Amino acid sequence: MQNKTLFGFGLQWLTKVLIVTVGMVSGEYFKPFNVSYDHRALIIDGQRRMLISAGIHYPRATPEMWPDLIGKSKEGGADVIQTYVFWSGHEPVRGQYNFQGRYDLVKFVKLVGETGLYLHLRIGPYVCAEWNFGGFPVWLRDIPGIVFRTDNEPFKEEMKRFVKKIVDVMRDESLFSWQGGPIIMLQIENEYGNIESSYGQKGKEYVKWAANMAVGLGAGVPWVMCRQTDAPENIIDACNGYYCDGFKPNSNKKPVLWTENWDGWYTTWGGRLPHRPVEDLAFAVARFYQRGGSFQNYYMFFGGTNFGRTSGGPNYVTSYDYDAPIDEYGLLSQPKWGHLKDLHAAIKLCEPALVSAESAQYITLGSMQEAHVYRGGNTSICSAFLANIDEHKTSTVQFLGRSYTLPPWSVSILPDCKNAVFNTAKVGAQTSIKLVDFEPMSSSKSSSPEHLMIRTELPLVSESWMTLKEPIGAWGDDTFTVQGLLEHLNVTKDQSDYLWYITRVYVSDEDIAYWKENAVTPSLKIDSMRDVVRIFINEQLIGSERGHWVKVVQDVELKQGYNDVMLLSQTVGLQNYGAFLEKDGAGFKGQITLTGLKNGDVDLTHSTWTYQVGLKGEFQKLYANDDDESLSWTNLTHDEVPSVLSWYKTHFDSPGGKDPVVVDMSSMGKGQAWVNGHHIGRYWTLVAPKDGCQENCNYRGAYNSGKCQTNCGKPTQIWYHVPRSWLQPSDNLLVVFEETGGSPFEVSVKTVSVEAVCAHVSEDYYPPVKTWSQSSYINGKLFTDQRKPVMELQCEDGYTIASIEFASYGTPQGSCQSFSTGNCHAPTSSSILSKACEGRNRCKIEVSNSVFGDPCPRTVKTLAVKARCKPSLSSSSWYTGLSEI
Numbered sequence: 061m062q063n064k065t066l067f068g069f070g071l072q073w074l075t076k077v078l079i080v081t082v083g084m085v086s087g088e089y090f091k092p093f094n095v096s097y098d099h100r101a102l103i104i105d106g107q108r109r110m111l112i113s114a115g116i117h118y119p120r121a122t123p124e125m126w127p128d129l130i131g132k133s134k135e136g137g138a139d140v141i142q143t144y145v146f147w148s149g150h151e152p153v154r155g156q157y158n159f160q161g162r163y164d165l166v167k168f169v170k171l172v173g174e175t176g177l178y179l180h181l182r183i184g185p186y187v188c189a190e191w192n193f194g195g196f197p198v199w200l201r202d203i204p205g206i207v208f209r210t211d212n213e214p215f216k217e218e219m220k221r222f223v224k225k226i227v228d229v230m231r232d233e234s235l236f237s238w239q240g241g242p243i244i245m246l247q248i249e250n251e252y253g254n255i256e257s258s259y260g261q262k263g264k265e266y267v268k269w270a271a272n273m274a275v276g277l278g279a280g281v282p283w284v285m286c287r288q289t290d291a292p293e294n295i296i297d298a299c300n301g302y303y304c305d306g307f308k309p310n311s312n313k314k315p316v317l318w319t320e321n322w323d324g325w326y327t328t329w330g331g332r333l334p335h336r337p338v339e340d341l342a343f344a345v346a347r348f349y350q351r352g353g354s355f356q357n358y359y360m361f362f363g364g365t366n367f368g369r370t371s372g373g374p375n376y377v378t379s380y381d382y383d384a385p386i387d388e389y390g391l392l393s394q395p396k397w398g399h400l401k402d403l404h405a406a407i408k409l410c411e412p413a414l415v416s417a418e419s420a421q422y423i424t425l426g427s428m429q430e431a432h433v434y435r436g437g438n439t440s441i442c443s444a445f446l447a448n449i450d451e452h453k454t455s456t457v458q459f460l461g462r463s464y465t466l467p468p469w470s471v472s473i474l475p476d477c478k479n480a481v482f483n484t485a486k487v488g489a490q491t492s493i494k495l496v497d498f499e500p501m502s503s504s505k506s507s508s509p510e511h512l513m514i515r516t517e518l519p520l521v522s523e524s525w526m527t528l529k530e531p532i533g534a535w536g537d538d539t540f541t542v543q544g545l546l547e548h549l550n551v552t553k554d555q556s557d558y559l560w561y562i563t564r565v566y567v568s569d570e571d572i573a574y575w576k577e578n579a580v581t582p583s584l585k586i587d588s589m590r591d592v593v594r595i596f597i598n599e600q601l602i603g604s605e606r607g608h609w610v611k612v613v614q615d616v617e618l619k620q621g622y623n624d625v626m627l628l629s630q631t632v633g634l635q636n637y638g639a640f641l642e643k644d645g646a647g648f649k650g651q652i653t654l655t656g657l658k659n660g661d662v663d664l665t666h667s668t669w670t671y672q673v674g675l676k677g678e679f680q681k682l683y684a685n686d687d688d689e690s691l692s693w694t695n696l697t698h699d700e701v702p703s704v705l706s707w708y709k710t711h712f713d714s715p716g717g718k719d720p721v722v723v724d725m726s727s728m729g730k731g732q733a734w735v736n737g738h739h740i741g742r743y744w745t746l747v748a749p750k751d752g753c754q755e756n757c758n759y760r761g762a763y764n765s766g767k768c769q770t771n772c773g774k775p776t777q778i779w780y781h782v783p784r785s786w787l788q789p790s791d792n793l794l795v796v797f798e799e800t801g802g803s804p805f806e807v808s809v810k811t812v813s814v815e816a817v818c819a820h821v822s823e824d825y826y827p828p829v830k831t832w833s834q835s836s837y838i839n840g841k842l843f844t845d846q847r848k849p850v851m852e853l854q855c856e857d858g859y860t861i862a863s864i865e866f867a868s869y870g871t872p873q874g875s876c877q878s879f880s881t882g883n884c885h886a887p888t889s890s891s892i893l894s895k896a897c898e899g900r901n902r903c904k905i906e907v908s909n910s911v912f913g914d915p916c917p918r919t920v921k922t923l924a925v926k927a928r929c930k931p932s933l934s935s936s937s938w939y940t941g942l943s944e945i
């Protein structure tokens with residue numbers, strides 16, 4: 061632990077190594093320090109800092125994944141980890157706190173400290189976060205007289221109790237900076253400015269109350285509010301969005317903080333997959349520091365997974381990948397991660413100048429080109445940012461007597477006001493191709509061993525599935541019958557997605573005759589419904605509808621006599637955004653009517669309805685009680701017709717190795733799945749619209765979440781992450797609840813790995829120097845002496861470069877999937893690369909004539925490489941392997 065802490069500081073610009081290692085007492089990760097701020101930056105232990113923060117939400121990963129994610133954030137150049145606090149997970153039942161497993165917040169904060177990073181803890185406790193009910197426990201809505209997020213006594217009492225609880229836990233564990241812990245900053249509320257006007261004067265009072273309540277808890281570090289232009293003097297108002305350059309806090313005593321830089325976006329069931337190009341993201345970040353920003357957090361640096369029923373919505377998918385630099389499974393998403401790492405290195409080189417200048421000197425370089433120059437009191441310290449905000453044209457500008465070429469929509473960073481070490485639009489980082497490996501899904505008892513090594517495009521299936529039917533309608537002792545329609549959440553308390561509404565209608569001979577004579581079909585009309593309803597008549601599924609407060613009209617076939625109308629109402633993630641969440645509710649609104657009867661419509665709204673919360677299988681915990689013989693599972697045969705509302709189970713062996721594991725549910729409809737009792741989330745094969753995707757994504761110009769989408773015409777999500785720590789070597793229990801009737805025989809277990817890495821680096825690309833020291837910087841000689849155009853390749857931890865599949869120094873064409881040589885090609889390319897890289901986890905090579913010879917003088921050459929990765933025999937954890945760079 062001590063070594064890691066020491067190393068952590070080594071990577072940061074401020075070399076406080078001595079302070080850290082000497083006299084470290086147990087539980088202290090830093091020498092205690094205070095955090096304050098001025099108009100320019102946060103002041104950490106007396107020094108202004110330019111900080112890069114990485115958003116990671118602890119419950120969206122497992123504790124076993126946390127060290128790797130934090131380590132990869134640090135290697136990517138982060139100084140700070142930022143997370144929300146998830147009230148619904150920490151207090152599932154009022155007064156009963158949970159800090160275990162994925163909710164072990166103390167452990168998470170300690171890991172951040174051990175890694176030598178700071179922490180920004182956003183308590184909220186309203187967090188939005190695309191999390192179920194915005195992070196509020198659903199019991200909160202049952203507190204008499206409560207109105208959320210306003211000047212309302214019952215709400216304020218609950219909010220204060222929870223926020224105080226978190227602050228107390230952190231203080232008791234000595235996790236604040238002044239105690240030697242990593243927490244440097246907190247947050248109260250979240251994006252309240254967006255909805256404040258809905259609450260009138262009471263909203264304004266609430267903001268003041270929340271600020272004073274938070275500060276009054278004595279946490280001893282600054283608090284922020286995100287998007288709160290009327291934040292009181294004792295709270296920093298911070299920006300969120302795709303761009304925050306030019307943001308001004310509401311006082312000139314506060315620094316410019318960007319709590320959420322949206323580096324991607326979330327996805328709904330049936331939606332496309334959004335991507336934010338890294339060139340634009342880097343542009344936004346560089347512009348932010350260029351124009352006076354001092355703290356920027358990637359929302360998200362790792363997005364992860366909405367396990368269980370934690371995803372918000374309505375209708376947000378189980379994956380929360382977010383197109384983040386670290387993907388849902390914990391693998392680097394390249395070139396995003398690598399390009400940002402280079403950007404962060406460049407910004408760190410500017411830190412001495414950025415923190416010593418009170419403000420930037422602004423210089424116009426053209427109609428859409430500008431420079432911001434930061435000089436210290438000591439004029440030998442000077443850093444500059446040159447921006448070309450023209451979306452279309454490259455521009456050559458003159459700056460302090462030198463000429464610089466700026467691609468469209470880009471920023472060049474000049475840590476010494478002379479040498480451009482980084483341009484946001486020139487990506488030198490590697491890209492990677494992820495492949496999914498199919499694994500046979502069979503238990504150790506019946507698998508044929510040769511299958512285990514096969515890589516195939518065909519799903520490998522388990523032959524031994526068992527099935528159990530979920531009852532249609534009421535099944536339990538706790539059903540009840542009342543007159544009228546109850547609101548869904550009032551009944552379920554969100555203990556389950558599912559609620560049965562059951563009533564009975566009488567159809568006379570005359571009705572039947574009337575329908576025949578007039579060729580009329582009766583129909584069931586629901587005025588308004590969310591999120592999904594499945595309509596059963598006499599236990600037969602006759603239709604389903606989905607949407608957010610939509611009208612439903614469903615033709616029904618009724619028999620003479622009594623007919624059972626059974627509506628299976630479902631939520632798919634509770635609302636997480638907007639004013640008056642407590643009133644939002646779910647299920648049905650308005651009237652439910654049966655139309656087309658002889659004597660007119662029948663209003664069922666005030667009929668007698670029987671209510672059944674949840675599924676029998678959920679109640680019986682089918683997903684955990686594998687050995688319960690009283691459950692009547694039967695073997696599933698191939699000729700059985702897939703049936704609605706069915707449970708399925710099978711067993712499978714873990715795929716070998718360490719690669720992330722997913723279950724492919726593409727053959728199924730909608731439902732939920734569990735592995736060894738862990739709820740891996742809701743699944744749904746809703747397909748994204750066919751159109752609206754872009755073949756080529758142009759990074760130039762302002763980004764929005766609709767700009768660069770993929771996955772058109774395909775199901776939004778088919779792979780569901782099963783963290784390795786939830787698996788045992790063999791005989792893992794997979795339980796699936798399927799609503800509509802998919803085929804479990806095609807469900808398969810797969811691994812995700814980075815099979816190939818590519819790089820495409822120009823001989824005029826100079827990555828920022830990684831081993832930089834302050835003194836050599838002030839000498840101002842480092843760039844010319846030491847910097848060389850370098851290509852770096854790296855396989856994931858535990859992998860080595862097995863072979864070079866393509867290499868060309870010259871004018872190669874195409875991209876990673878399809879490189880080809882151009883007119884100019886150095887014939888030695890492949891052999892030089894093979895020698896430098898094969899058998900290694902990572903390799904570096906200078907991109908220049910001195911290495912490859914000059915295949916075409918007076919032409920700017922590039923080196924394109926594609927290398928295949930394969931698992932190495934020995935593998936070390938991510939951050940012990942770092943010291944070489």
Ligand SMILES: *[C@@H]1O[C@H](CO)[C@@H](O)[C@H](O)[C@H]1NC(C)=O
Pocket residue numbers: 092093094238
């Ligand atoms: C932090 O500030 C407090 C209050 O000003 C002071 O008492 C304390 O000594 C400071 N701690 C450190 C580590 O500087």
Ligand SMILES: *[C@@H]1O[C@H](CO)[C@@H](O)[C@H](O)[C@H]1NC(C)=O
Pocket residue numbers: 438439440838
């Ligand atoms: C500026 O800083 C450098 C390096 O620390 C030092 O050598 C030089 O004397 C300083 N100049 C002034 C005017 O303070």
Ligand SMILES: *[C@@H]1O[C@H](CO)[C@@H](O)[C@H](O)[C@H]1NC(C)=O
Pocket residue numbers: 546547550645
């Ligand atoms: C839900 O229950 C509460 C209290 O039991 C009641 O005040 C409220 O009106 C109910 N909501 C709906 C929409 O029925």
Ligand SMILES: *[C@@H]1O[C@H](CO)[C@@H](O)[C@H](O)[C@H]1NC(C)=O
Pocket residue numbers: 524695
């Ligand atoms: C179910 O299948 C298993 C093998 O997968 C077999 O041992 C068992 O006898 C079968 N049970 C029935 C009732 O067919």
